[in-house]
Amino acid sequence: MYCPKCHGGTRVPDSRTTAQGQTRRRKCLVCGYCFTTYERPKSLLDEKVLDTEKTKMIAHALIFEMERLSAELFKVFGEIQESGCTDNNTGIDL
Template identity: 50%
Template sequence: MWEGFQAVKCPHCGSTDDKVIETRTLAGGEGIRRRRQCLSCGYRFTSYERIEEKPLMVIKKSGRREPFERGKIEKGILRAVEKLPVSGKTIEELVNRIEERAALYDPIAREVPTSVLGDMVLEELKALDFVAYIRFASVYKNFRDLKAFLEEIGHIQKTNNVTR
C-alpha cells in the first residue's frame, strides 16, 4: 500500500478487498465516482474521490504564513476607492485578477509574500485611478513624512504623464 493511503472498506462487511466495476468523472472533472464490488461478500457500493487543493498561503513580513483572504484585499481596495466613481463590479474584477495572479506566483508551493500582493494591488490601482493608487500607497508604503509622499506622487506623474 502507498504511504498514507487507506483502502476503501466495504460498508456491508468491512473488508478492504474490492474491485472497481465502473469509473466516471464527475461534472467539471473535479472528482471521480467509482462503483465497487466487495470481493468478500459481493456487496456493490460507490466511492468518490476529489482533489484536495492546497490553500493559497500568504507569507507575512515576519515569516508567518496565513491563508489568503480575499476579503482583506477587497477591504483595502474599498478604502482606497472610497468616494470615487468606481463600481462594485470593477472592484470585484480587480480582486479576481489579483487572486488569480497570486495563485500563479508559486503554483507548486501555493504561497505569495505580502509584498508581492501589495505590489499587485498597487499595479491594479495605478491603472484604475491615480487617487486610489496614492491612498493605498500611503498606507502600504508607510510614508514617514510629506517628502516621501510627494516623491511618490512625482514619480507617478513622470511615469504616467499624470497632470491632475
C-alpha cells in the first residue's frame, strides 16, 4: 500500500480484526503521514446476486420473444411449403 500524500511505501504499526473485517493503521516511511485502511469481507447479500423480481421480468420477456419468433418461423415455413420449393443442393423438401 502506498501513501496517499507522497506515494511512498508504508508500514502497518497496528492491525485489528473486528466482526466487520480488518482495520489497519498505516504510516508512511517517507513523510510520516498516518492513515487507516479497512478491509471488509464480501458477502452474497452485499452483492445482490439475485433480484427475484428482475429475474422474473427477464424470463417472461424471453419466453414472449421466443414464442413470437417461433410463430414467425412456422409462418415462413408454411409459406415455403405452400410454394412447393425444394432445395436442390441438399435434396431436402422444405
